[in-house]
Amino acid sequence: MQRLLPFVFAMSLPLLASAADVPSYTLTLKDHRYQPSELRIPADTRVKLDLVNQDASPEEFESDDFPAEKIVMPNSRTSLFIGPLKRGHYRFYGDFHQPTAQGTLVVE
């Protein structure tokens, strides 16, 4: 096991290079609703998603259709990376206010 560790580290080092120049899109949360509720992003492209929470309560941006799970604190912003995704419609929601915080990611 110990003999494997250097190998694992060596393998993971070049991976730490980050994608700095990815297109970014903004999703704003107000009154527990996403604006826009339909966000269009390009297909087969890694995208940075800026999440802005204008509500006084925390929210968790989440989707069951693509990997995403991030808490946005009240009156603050954060970001996460998604994709590359294939063409199609992907639903996302705010885990803490599911009745209203619903949206669709249109990948085209």
Next chain:
Amino acid sequence: MGAVALLVFREVLEAALIVSVVAAATRGVMRRGWFIGGGIALGVFGAVLVALSADLLASAFSGAGQELFNAIVLLAAVLMIGWHVLWMSSHGRELSRQMRELGSAVHSGASSLGLLLAVVALAVLREGSEVVLFLYGMRAGGAGHLWTGLAIGTAAGAALGFALYAGLLRIPMRHFFGVTNGMLVLLAAGLASTAARYLIQADLLPAWGNQLWDSSWLLGNGSVPGQTAHILIGYDAQPAGMQLVFYGLTLFLLWMGARFARRQPSTPTVDGRVVTHPVA
């Protein structure tokens, strides 16, 4: 109230499944009730602390603090479960023989038990901190019936955990620790895969193939069965290549480690009790 109960249920379920597997894996060990209870209490305390410092976490490491924190907590749990699995590989057979012969509780490696307490605490902390943040937000929004929802959700999640535990106890003693050890290995591999998912989301690791397949038509990530499979065997409807690497590497290392541990000389016993050395 329904929404509160549902969210709490989902979070509690994830923690409860982990606690149940750990509880089964420590079957017959003296004072393990205290360890598990203590782990849950520590986890609840930690969950409140994490929720209180969520603002700090959110801004740490240029926005990647949340993902890093989750990944570290998950990988720490993987290491601890891994250590226990290796320990059980060399002592498990002896343990189950004693339990069959004596029909009573045995001493076990306190160090290994302490690690599993930490695993329980970490599981409760991770899911619990979300519940705390959620309830805080609901309270700020003036939602009613919070406590009722919390109680119902917790009870329902814990009930499923107990059901799993009761089911595991029906496994014959001869195979018991083999099964729980195997479950711990799958649990650890799944946690490692989830850690990778967080690191990919923060762009700290490449995906090595996003969404290698999509089996959400069969079992969705958001469904309760999907969530259960996610915790127990690390199921993900749309895994990235890197997640598979983390999953496979954990399986491989623990399998190799367990084989190696089994080849070690058998454990000396005194008065029919496993003698353990303070390891960790």
